[in-house]
Amino acid sequence: MEKLDLAELNKNRILISDVFEKNIKNVEVAGWVHNTRDLSKVKFIILRDFSGMIQVTGIKGKTPEKIFKDMEKIPRESVIYVKGKIVDSKQAPNGKEINPDELIVMNKSEELPIDIPLNIKDESTTELPKRLDWRSLSLRTRKSQIIFRVQAKIVEGMQEYLRGNGFIQVFTPCIMGVPSESGSEVFEIKYYNGKAFLRQDPQLHRQLTVLGGFEKIYDIGPVWRAEKSHTIKHLTEHRVCAVEKAFIDNEHDIMKLEEQVIISALKKVNEDCNKELEELGIKLKIPSAPFPEINFPEVYSILEKMGKKISKGEDLDAEGEKLLWEYVQKKYQGVDFYFLNKFPHKIKPFYVKGEKNSDYARSTDLYFRGMEMSSGGQREENYETLMENIKNRKLNPKSVEWFTKFFKYGAPTHGGFAIGIERITMILLGLSNVREAVLFPRDPERIVP
Amino acid sequence: MEKLDLAELNKNRILISDVFEKNIKNVEVAGWVHNTRDLSKVKFIILRDFSGMIQVTGIKGKTPEKIFKDMEKIPRESVIYVKGKIVDSKQAPNGKEINPDELIVMNKSEELPIDIPLNIKDESTTELPKRLDWRSLSLRTRKSQIIFRVQAKIVEGMQEYLRGNGFIQVFTPCIMGVPSESGSEVFEIKYYNGKAFLRQDPQLHRQLTVLGGFEKIYDIGPVWRAEKSHTIKHLTEHRVCAVEKAFIDNEHDIMKLEEQVIISALKKVNEDCNKELEELGIKLKIPSAPFPEINFPEVYSILEKMGKKISKGEDLDAEGEKLLWEYVQKKYQGVDFYFLNKFPHKIKPFYVKGEKNSDYARSTDLYFRGMEMSSGGQREENYETLMENIKNRKLNPKSVEWFTKFFKYGAPTHGGFAIGIERITMILLGLSNVREAVLFPRDPERIVP
Numbered sequence: 001m002e003k004l005d006l007a008e009l010n011k012n013r014i015l016i017s018d019v020f021e022k023n024i025k026n027v028e029v030a031g032w033v034h035n036t037r038d039l040s041k042v043k044f045i046i047l048r049d050f051s052g053m054i055q056v057t058g059i060k061g062k063t064p065e066k067i068f069k070d071m072e073k074i075p076r077e078s079v080i081y082v083k084g085k086i087v088d089s090k091q092a093p094n095g096k097e098i099n100p101d102e103l104i105v106m107n108k109s110e111e112l113p114i115d116i117p118l119n120i121k122d123e124s125t126t127e128l129p130k131r132l133d134w135r136s137l138s139l140r141t142r143k144s145q146i147i148f149r150v151q152a153k154i155v156e157g158m159q160e161y162l163r164g165n166g167f168i169q170v171f172t173p174c175i176m177g178v179p180s181e182s183g184s185e186v187f188e189i190k191y192y193n194g195k196a197f198l199r200q201d202p203q204l205h206r207q208l209t210v211l212g213g214f215e216k217i218y219d220i221g222p223v224w225r226a227e228k229s230h231t232i233k234h235l236t237e238h239r240v241c242a243v244e245k246a247f248i249d250n251e252h253d254i255m256k257l258e259e260q261v262i263i264s265a266l267k268k269v270n271e272d273c274n275k276e277l278e279e280l281g282i283k284l285k286i287p288s289a290p291f292p293e294i295n296f297p298e299v300y301s302i303l304e305k306m307g308k309k310i311s312k313g314e315d316l317d318a319e320g321e322k323l324l325w326e327y328v329q330k331k332y333q334g335v336d337f338y339f340l341n342k343f344p345h346k347i348k349p350f351y352v353k354g355e356k357n358s359d360y361a362r363s364t365d366l367y368f369r370g371m372e373m374s375s376g377g378q379r380e381e382n383y384e385t386l387m388e389n390i391k392n393r394k395l396n397p398k399s400v401e402w403f404t405k406f407f408k409y410g411a412p413t414h415g416g417f418a419i420g421i422e423r424i425t426m427i428l429l430g431l432s433n434v435r436e437a438v439l440f441p442r443d444p445e446r447i448v449p
Numbered sequence: 450m451e452k453l454d455l456a457e458l459n460k461n462r463i464l465i466s467d468v469f470e471k472n473i474k475n476v477e478v479a480g481w482v483h484n485t486r487d488l489s490k491v492k493f494i495i496l497r498d499f500s501g502m503i504q505v506t507g508i509k510g511k512t513p514e515k516i517f518k519d520m521e522k523i524p525r526e527s528v529i530y531v532k533g534k535i536v537d538s539k540q541a542p543n544g545k546e547i548n549p550d551e552l553i554v555m556n557k558s559e560e561l562p563i564d565i566p567l568n569i570k571d572e573s574t575t576e577l578p579k580r581l582d583w584r585s586l587s588l589r590t591r592k593s594q595i596i597f598r599v600q601a602k603i604v605e606g607m608q609e610y611l612r613g614n615g616f617i618q619v620f621t622p623c624i625m626g627v628p629s630e631s632g633s634e635v636f637e638i639k640y641y642n643g644k645a646f647l648r649q650d651p652q653l654h655r656q657l658t659v660l661g662g663f664e665k666i667y668d669i670g671p672v673w674r675a676e677k678s679h680t681i682k683h684l685t686e687h688r689v690c691a692v693e694k695a696f697i698d699n700e701h702d703i704m705k706l707e708e709q710v711i712i713s714a715l716k717k718v719n720e721d722c723n724k725e726l727e728e729l730g731i732k733l734k735i736p737s738a739p740f741p742e743i744n745f746p747e748v749y750s751i752l753e754k755m756g757k758k759i760s761k762g763e764d765l766d767a768e769g770e771k772l773l774w775e776y777v778q779k780k781y782q783g784v785d786f787y788f789l790n791k792f793p794h795k796i797k798p799f800y801v802k803g804e805k806n807s808d809y810a811r812s813t814d815l816y817f818r819g820m821e822m823s824s825g826g827q828r829e830e831n832y833e834t835l836m837e838n839i840k841n842r843k844l845n846p847k848s849v850e851w852f853t854k855f856f857k858y859g860a861p862t863h864g865g866f867a868i869g870i871e872r873i874t875m876i877l878l879g880l881s882n883v884r885e886a887v888l889f890p891r892d893p894e895r896i897v898p
Contacts, residue, residue, distance in 0.1 A: 212587075
């Protein structure tokens with residue numbers, strides 16, 4: 001392949017969307033060859049950049065001969081530069097096309113190893129695993145482009161609310177000297193001559209940051225779980241927007257906060273990705289606060305009435321979650337988000353705050369159309385109670401002393417939650433697999449590319 | 450310790466800053482006991498929350514007797530709730546104080562294990578390692594509070610520019626199937642029955658995201674280096690704001706972008722942390738673009754004139770960096786930021802774009818007062834040249850095929866940079882150790898708390 005000097009080809013480049021939005025006659029554009037069509041006397045290239053698509057039309061006898069000849073042999077997905085005149089055209093998509101004066105293949109593509117569908121409504125004929133093997137190619141569909149734009153807007157909407165309400169973005173550590181929860185689902189790192197662990201949740205360090213006097217914080221970053229689950233909703237690496245707040249009265253202060261974070265995220269998507277949602281045929285409903293709240297132990301009797309018996313004190317299983325979503329749909333029409341609250345204390349970690357004189361805890365999960373989206377609630381701030389919780393769970397107090405020791409020196413009441421960014425993207429856009437909401441997903445079998 | 454029901458104590462709480470800014474007579478506040486003073490007939494508590502400090506004054510015979518008595522035995526750093534009346538007072542800091550009607554110790558502190566200085570100008574008498582062992586306590590100084598507010602504003606300023614200019618926030622993977630650069634400085638993870646690695650830089654996946662059609666992206670997240678360096682500027686875990694852009698002409702397009710990201714960050718800090726900077730005695734200078742640029746091989750002759758001989762084709766060492774900062778201070782008065790450009794190609798990784806017919810590369814480091822802040826430049830997008838680079842570096846093409854294979858299917862020109870968030874915080878605030886700019890720093894000896 002000839003090595004071109006591409007030095008000056010981007011200087012005057014404009015985005016394809018600007019061709020349609022502004023009234024420009026002579027343009028320089030660059031992007032990927034989305035498709036080509038050869039009608040012998042007329043040749044078409046659909047050129048795509050990240051802002052849109054435009055038709056490049058070559059006409060025999062009118063378009064410079066070399067360009068007209070070149071147009072038939074440019075493979076799909078090659079990167080090209082086009083300089084030309086904008087002309088109105090009834091046949092062209094969006095009513096405008098480019099008649100090229102100059103056309104340079106900046107980077108030629110080989111034959112594609114996977115099927116990249118041309119239209120947003122078409123499914124690739126290539127199976128998901130192979131599409132993920134060739135992720136930089138499968139990302140080039142309009143649907144993928146939309147997914148990650150929407151995801152960025154979800155995060156932006158969350159940040160807007162949090163920053164606007166005095167929350168400070170912090171970065172807590174990913175490497176832990178001690179596994180954060182149970183040892184089995186944690187990834188171990190060779191750390192010089194010893195070992196370390198990847199965090200499963202930034203919660204413990206968020207708590208220690210709050211104890212450090214930062215009353216309102218959030219941390220957007222990765223967490224890891226060495227689960228062996230091979231499901232459409234599990235990843236070994238995912239991202240959370242994790243919030244923590246001091247001086248709360250109870251977990252309802254946290255739930256109110258979480259509602260606003262969710263609403264702000266969805267509003268942002270609705271405002272800034274209106275066109276994209278329309279392309280996917282999605283009509284987004286902005287939820288209104290308060291979200292319905294279903295409490296333990298009431299959950300047990302609701303499920304029992306639906307024919308599902310779970311012993312008191314036990315956790316929900318997948319079937320239970322499904323039935324509850326049915327229940328919510330019937331009872332609260334049109335509702336997508338709802339809280340489960342007051343989980344049994346004994347199935348929750350030692351740092352969760354229990355209700356007074358009760359077997360239940362101030363521990364809250366947020367569900368979005370039947371899928372768990374986040375865990376949260378109030379944390380135990382009293383040192384003596386923390387030590388009791390540890391004793392009741394038969395944990396070795398020494399193993400958590402690095403964390404508990406700080407609670408002897410002035411800990412305010414506090415609580416928080418962590419929203420899974422990929423999961424909310426998945427449910428919001430109705431994706432069939434959470435991997436579609438990750439640029440380069442990680443699961444037990446996949447760590448490349 | 451008596452377990453209180455703290456349920457209603459936060460409901461009507463207002464921030465201490467609001468006491469001074471708004472005209473409120475009866476207040477409920479809560480926070481940490483910053484200091485106490487007992488003049489026998491008058492007792493003082495300085496109460497601190499994350500917004501400010503206020504004096505609580507108890508007067509014998511006027512303040513309820515139990516409260517007056519309690520005031521003398523509340524240890525520093527305990528968390529307390531105070532309900533009372535605001536009165537103007539010439540003696541009180543900022544002219545107002547609280548006469549308490551109710552005072553509840555929400556969470557009592559034991560005797561502090563480290564020295565937490567009371568005033569921003571005082572240094573702790575406790576050495577840094579021990580202060581980091583007790584991080585939730587050493588974070589409670591005003592200086593630490595300011596450091597992380599400023600850091601959040603640096604990130605916010607960067608995001609504002611990037612979002613405002615069409616860059617999409619993405620999340621690239623932390624877990625890699627193949628080490629991203631040389632094997633020696635990478636952390637290894639036990640990944641089920643095999644192994645994986647922590648990224649040293651999200652660059653390769655940022656490039657693959659650009660090849661996926663996302664032309665303007667940024668990724669804010671952690672990176673890791675298993676260096677054995679025990680210096681004031683090295684961490685094993687740090688955060689970067691990493692940007693990548695497609696369709697560039699050369700590395701100068703990237704440098705221009707980086708300048709704007711830096712300027713936006715510093716402006717944000719200046720606007721939103723004006724008071725905080727003043728407290729630290731810092732006058733922030735907003736740099737203007739373009740930043741000075743010093744190129745290789747000219748760097749060698751500059752250093753030689755200063756008495757430092759480095760062979761052509763070799764990298765800078767710490768002494769060379771120091772001398773260059775001297776040179777910059779003399780030549781460009783008042784300049785803090787400057788680029789070194791055109792590093793020798795052979796010392797750079799295979800994915801860096803070389804200059805045509807030259808031993809030098811489009812590889813750019815940004816320096817801030819003599820410290821390297823970021824690496825960046827243009828990447829090689831031509832498949833054949835990538836393969837030549839790999840051959841010249843005697844790498845096994847198979848080991849990087851997971852990455853290079855994508856360059857056969859339409860790769861635009863592109864480049865980017867990654868700014869170290871902790872380092873820019875450190876230099877901006879004149880901190881003597883980068884660990885002060887990390888909530889919970891990680892180094893070869895420290896992974897707890």
